Amino acid sequence: MEKLHDHVRSEGHAVLTPHTPVRPVAEPSRADLSRRGLGRLALGGALAGGLAGGVAGFARPAAAELRIDITQGRVEPLPVAIADFKGQGIEATRIGREVAGIIRADLERSGLFAPIDQQAFIQTDLEFDAVPRFGDWRLINAQALVHGRVTELGNRQVRVDFRLWDVFAEQYMTGTTLTVIPESLRRAAHIIADMIYKRITGEDGYFDSRIVYIAEEGPQNRRRKRMAIMDQDGANHQFLTDFGTLVLTPRFSPTHQEITYLAYYNNKPRVYIFNLDTGQQEVLGDFPGMTFAPRFSPDGNQVIMSLARDGITDLYRMDLRTRSVTRLTNSTSIDTSPSFSPDGTQVVFNSDRGGSQQLYLMDSNGAGVRRISFGQGRYATPVWSPRGDLIAFTKITGxxxxxxxxxxxxxxxxxxxxxxxxxxxxxxPNGRVLVYFKQQRTDSSGRGGESKLYTIDLTGYNERELVTPLDASDPAWSPLLR
Amino acid sequence: MRMKLLSVFAVVALLAACETAPTDGQAGAGTGGVQSTTAPAPAPAGPTPGTNEDFVVNVGDRVFFAFDSSELTAEARTTLEKQAFWLRKYPQTTVTLEGHCDERGTREYNLALGERRAAAARDYMVSLGVDPSRVTTISYGKERPAVLGSNEEAWAQNRRSVTVIN
Incomplete structure (x- = not known):
């Protein structure tokens, strides 16, 4: 048997602190987790170069890096073998199965990976401290192999170790150790899935994140709405408000455990902040009209929003520390749906100042307004990609x-x-996937009108429903958890 | 208060239905058919003057807009003139103008458009002499359609400003 330390030179170790559903988890820091697995660092430029425009395949020279080039159009999912993590005893075995299942589901849902049915596995005696029999995994065309170990440490502490192997190059790629309490096991699995995603695609993952949205029920003319939050895979679902007050358009703070949203408390539509740590809701400012369409600045210290008054809707920025308010636009049009660039220097918004709804950019102090959309139809709800290079939008045409x-x-x-x-x-959070909602037509007796969340890859492939307990709208993705 | 008004309205509506059904065409006139009842203590027919129900039945509580527009049509102006007249007659009342949109716009833009519609209606009423302090506005965007259905007829009735007596 090959010696493991020939393959595995360095692995990180992180401790996950308790995770209650609405409380943030302080550790591990993402930086700690990325400092692991030395593997081969050279990137597979040769592979990427050969795939332009087509469907990527996985025939590769032995020396090439295992890598999915996600800069291409459609990518054929990479076959990966993810074995149930092993553990001593019933509970550790159950946990190992659950953790592997969450990792499989994350990777499969991304559309970039195709987990292989465990029934096909030839090597069933994987030992965590031994090198896998790569030939057995090549036979079932596994390009990558993930296996792991669950150890109960007592005092409700569980240690989860995992390793990722490049089957064809017979190389260790990455691995880590996470120490968690049972409530944090899902997070541990998501973090491992993010590490696998990052090691193979070269881009940050997004599995250790959450989605806030508006849950809905009832006929369209008596629709009831409440704010809800869940993990990005739909787990740990929780309602944040009740049906008593109309709430709309929640958005995460990039830096704090806060959500900004629109609520109709006392029949006054105003922008609020919901603190996920305390559950407290606070109205933002004292404006002489309806405030709405809020979004945080990238540093989390400001909220940009619309104020509608006397038939005119302009954009304002509030500093959350000093509570000072700056007016950014001063037109007789509707200026709304503002979104900051990730460096905070610019704002994209939609306005009907030119006659119909179009997208405009301006400096974050309101100067230098210029139109950027010129196509047929109306453009709305622009959102700047966290990578900075793209703006997503809603378009109404035809x-x-x-x-x-x-x-x-x-x-x-x-x-x-x-x-x-x-x-x-x-x-x-990695700028690779979008979440949005789709609502169906309603007939005159009120049938239909279902509203559901969907995710789609930036390439336009892999549209998936994100299943929610009730109807759903206005989703907003969180940053990666910290 | 709202509950009480609703139940009063329900009783009145029932009475009105009983009384006007045989004669036909008297609905909404507000006085017709009382003498034909044999009840010893005749209830007033039609809504109590000065109430929201009176306003809805005898004046008309809503005006409609074209797609993506907040311009008042001639018909809308006529309705708002009747509303202003009614408000001068009942100077103690205050109103909320609710601006609404159809479902064919994005949520945030429609919130702004609904506000613009309510403001257009308010501005016209104020120009007719209604004290601005009696009029508040609120926008529901596309959140509260009046008529169900994803079709032109429903959308036309949902693009509206509704004047609600407080």
Whole structure:
């Protein structure tokens, strides 16, 4: 048997602190987790170069890096073997199965990976401290192998170890150790899935994140809405408000455990902040009219929003520390749905100042307004990608709604999803996936009108429903948890 | 208060239905058919003057807008003129103008558009002499359609400003 330490030179170790559903988890820091697995660092440029425009395959020279080039169009999912993590005893065995299942589901849902059915596995005696029999895994065409170990440490502490192997190059790629309490096991699995995603695609993952949205029920003319939050895979679902007050358009703070949203408390539509640590809700400012369409600045210290008064809707910025308010636009038009660039220097918004709804950019102090959308139809709800290079939007044209993306200068428009009513894109923290909602037609007796969340890859492939207990709208993705 | 008004309205509506059904065409006139009842203590027919129900039945509580527009049509102006006249007659009442949109716009834009519609209606009423302090506005965007259905007829009735007596 090969010696393991020839393959595994360094692995990180992180401790996950208790995770209650609405409380943030302080550790591990992402930096700690990325400091692991030395593997081979050279990137597979040769592989990437050969795939332009086509469907990526996985025939590769032995020396090439195992890598999914996600800069291409459609990518054929990479076959990966993810074995149930092993443990001593019933409970550790159960946990090992659960953790592996969550990792499989995350990777499969991304559309970039195809987990292989465990029934096909030839090597069933994987030992955590031994090198796998790569030949057995090549036979079932596994390009990568993930296995792991669960150890109960007592005092409700569980240690989870995992390793990722490049089957064809017979190389260790990455691994880590996480120490968690049972409530944090799902997070541990998501963090492992993120590490696998990052090691193979070269881009940050997004599985250790959450989605806040508006849960809905009832006929369209008596619709009831409440705010809810869940993990990005739909687990740990929780309602944050009740049906008593209309709430709309929640958005995460990039830096704090806070959500900004619109609520109709006392029949006064105003922007509020919901603190996820305390459950407290606080109205933002004392404005002489309806405030709405809030979004945080990238540093989390400001909220930009619309104020509607006397038939005019302009954009304002509030500093959350000093509570000072700055007016950014001063037109007689509707200026709304503002979104900061990730460096905080610019704002994209939609305005009907030119006659119909179009997208405009301005400096974050309100100067230098310029139009960027010029296509047919109306453009709305622009959201700047966390990577900075793209703006996602809703477009209304030809009697349909579409979700699309364009470059920051307005060029390169691509429509990704379409339907009777498709609205409100929000970016995954890695800027690779969008979540939005689709609402169906209603007939005159009120049948139909179902509203559901969907995710789609930036390439326009892999549209998936994100299942929620009730109808759903206005989704917003969190940053990666910390 | 709202509950009480509703139940009063329900009783009145029932009475009105009983009384006007045989004669036909008297609905909404507000006085017709009382003498034909044999009840010893005749109830007033139609809504009590000065109430929201009176306003809805005898004046008309809503005006409609074209797609993506907040411009008042001639018909809308006529309705708002009747509303202003009614408000001068009942100077103690205050109103809330609710701006609404159809479902064919994005949520945030529609919130702004609904506010713009309510403001257009309010501005016209104020120009007719209604004290601005008696009029408040609120926008529901596309959150509260009046008519169900994803079709032109429903959308036309949902693009509206509704004047609600407080």
């Amino acid at each position: 009697g349909e709604f579409h979700i699309g993306v364009m470059r920051v200068d307005g060029s390169g428009e691509r429509l990704l999803a379409s339907g009777f009513l498709v609205e409100a894109p929000s970016w995954a």
